[in-house]
Amino acid sequence: MILSRYMARRYLTSFLGVLAVMAGIILLLDMVEQLRRFGGDGIGLAEALRLAALRMPSSVYAVLPLVAILATLAMFVALARSSELVVARAVGRSALHVVAAPALVALLLGGVAVAVLNPLVAATARQYDASVARLGGAEVTLLSIGRDGLWLRDGTAEGQRVIRATHGSADGIELFDVSILGFGADNAPNLRVDAASARLQPGAWELRRATEWDLTAPNPGAAARGHATLTLPTELTPAALRDSFAPPATIPIWELPRFIATLDRAGFSALEHRVWLQMELALPVMLMAMVLVGAGFTMGHIRAGRQGVMVLAALIAGFGAFFLRDFAQVLGENGQIPVTLAAWSPPAVAALMALALILQLEEG
Numbered sequence: 001m002i003l004s005r006y007m008a009r010r011y012l013t014s015f016l017g018v019l020a021v022m023a024g025i026i027l028l029l030d031m032v033e034q035l036r037r038f039g040g041d042g043i044g045l046a047e048a049l050r051l052a053a054l055r056m057p058s059s060v061y062a063v064l065p066l067v068a069i070l071a072t073l074a075m076f077v078a079l080a081r082s083s084e085l086v087v088a089r090a091v092g093r094s095a096l097h098v099v100a101a102p103a104l105v106a107l108l109l110g111g112v113a114v115a116v117l118n119p120l121v122a123a124t125a126r127q128y129d130a131s132v133a134r135l136g137g138a139e140v141t142l143l144s145i146g147r148d149g150l151w152l153r154d155g156t157a158e159g160q161r162v163i164r165a166t167h168g169s170a171d172g173i174e175l176f177d178v179s180i181l182g183f184g185a186d187n188a189p190n191l192r193v194d195a196a197s198a199r200l201q202p203g204a205w206e207l208r209r210a211t212e213w214d215l216t217a218p219n220p221g222a223a224a225r226g227h228a229t230l231t232l233p234t235e236l237t238p239a240a241l242r243d244s245f246a247p248p249a250t251i252p253i254w255e256l257p258r259f260i261a262t263l264d265r266a267g268f269s270a271l272e273h274r275v276w277l278q279m280e281l282a283l284p285v286m287l288m289a290m291v292l293v294g295a296g297f298t299m300g301h302i303r304a305g306r307q308g309v310m311v312l313a314a315l316i317a318g319f320g321a322f323f324l325r326d327f328a329q330v331l332g333e334n335g336q337i338p339v340t341l342a343a344w345s346p347p348a349v350a351a352l353m354a355l356a357l358i359l360q361l362e363e364g
Contacts, residue, residue, distance in 0.1 A: 003093060010079070011102035011291070015071040015109060019060070022067055026059045027052050036137050054128040057121045057247060064113060065325070068106050068287040069318035072294030073311055075102065080307075085299060095358050106291045110284025118280060119252035126250050154234055159184045161191075161232075165198070173200040177208065182233070189215045193230065205232045212302030243268070256280075271339070275332040278343030279325075286325060286347040292354035293317050294338040296297075296361065320349040336357040 031052040034043070038051075054099050060067075152163040152175075160183045165175035178198040182191030182265045195210035210230040250258050255275050263270035297314035325346040332342025 003088060007098060007101040010106045011075050011105050012077040012109075013310055014078075015067065015105070018067050018071045018074065020072075022063060023056060023060050027056050030055050030059065038339050040244075043135065049130060051128065054124045054131065057124045058128075061113065061117055061121045064110070064283070065290050065322050066318065068109075068290035069294045069314065072106075072291045073298055073314055076217070076295055076298040076305070077311065080298065081291070093290075095299055096297075096355075099292065099299070099358065102295070103288045103291045106287040107284045110287040114253060114280050114283055119254065122250050122252045125247075127299065129250070159190070160187075172177070174198070180205075180207075191215060193232070193302075196232065200234070200239065201231075202237075203233060203235075205234050206230075207232065213305035247275045248253060253280050255278065257358065266332045271335055274339050275329060275342055279329055280337050282343045282347055285351065286321075289321065289347045289351035289354060290318055292351050292358065293321060294356045299361070301357065317354075321346060324349075 001169040027049075030047045031045075034048040035045075037050070038328070043051075050304045076085070085098065141349070149164055149166040150168060152165075153164055154161040162181045162183075163175070164179045166177040168175045175198045178193075178195045180191070180195070180198075181189055182192040182193075192213040192215055193207060193210055195207035197208045199206045199208075207227070207230040210227045212225045212227060212230060218302050248256065253275070256273060260270040260273050263273065294314050297317065298308045328337070328342045331337045332339050
């Protein structure tokens with residue numbers, strides 16, 4: 001028990017140290033990037049630092065698996081150089097017993113990251129996007145989905161439109177049971193259209209079975225006109241419409257299941273959000289797997305005189321597992337592999353292979 005507490009404390013210290021170094025490097029590099037990107041808008045060092053600080057949590061959160069393996073390498077290399085691993089093995093402690101405490105700490109750190117850091121990342125990501133939109137002066141197309149359907153703001157040269165639909169197609173480019181309210185340059189309503197469906201074509205909305213009211217007429221009800229097909233110009237594109245959905249990273253994990261259920265009710269595909277949810281739930285296992293990978297290559301390698309080679313091999317294996325995780329996520333989001341397989345197979349494969357390596361090198 002004393003050895004386990006000691007190993008857990010050493011790993012926690014190493015993890016926090018590597019995390020602090022990574023956060024500092026990311027903050028400095030991102031501040032330079034913000035100055036380069038928005039230097040023409042007249043931002044100073046203080047604003048660049050604020051933008052970099054808003055972006056830093058998401059950047060650090062994305063590289064937590066790499067932090068885990070770097071912390072593992074730093075810890076076990078130090079233990080090997082001080083012969084503490086030799087002493088632990090000499091008193092009868094197995095390699096699995098030595099690595100169990102750091103692996104458990106990584107698992108707990110992953111759980112804390114998902115429960116606490118994930119909502120923080122979502123909040124700062126939304127703040128960063130809002131700040132960038134304000135600095136860039138870009139008009140943001142807003143799409144909101146709720147229990148009563150979806151609401152979309154569509155900006156054109158003539159003014160703004162608010163579009164409401166009860167549900168839409170899975171690809172997001174066709175809406176059903178549509179009501180459109182148009183506003184002129186003076187922000188006064190000037191148009192209303194009700195339609196059975198609206199499909200986004202290049203440069204226009206194609207409305208079917210539509211009824212149009214001119215709200216600037218003295219008697220809008222008497223001026224209603226029916227159309228089998230009605231075309232309204234728009235600057236929206238299918239890609240911009242899909243991008244209007246809240247990205248999974250900007251939604252706290254506690255609210256993500258409800259958001260997925262809302263997307264399902266609205267008729268849209270929630271595959272990307274399902275994959276993200278499962279990837280987040282699998283993050284603690286991924287951190288634990290990284291500890292096992294790092295330990296498998298660095299436990300007791302000083303005796304063989306191959307320290308540099310083994311550390312390099314551990315880094316290659318860790319980066320390989322990290323990129324395999326990202327590749328599986330892409331496959332899952334494209335629907336090429338099941339969601340559960342995309343999220344859980346990379347950490348499971350990495351952990352099992354690392355355990356096999358530890359048993360072969362240290363217990364074989």
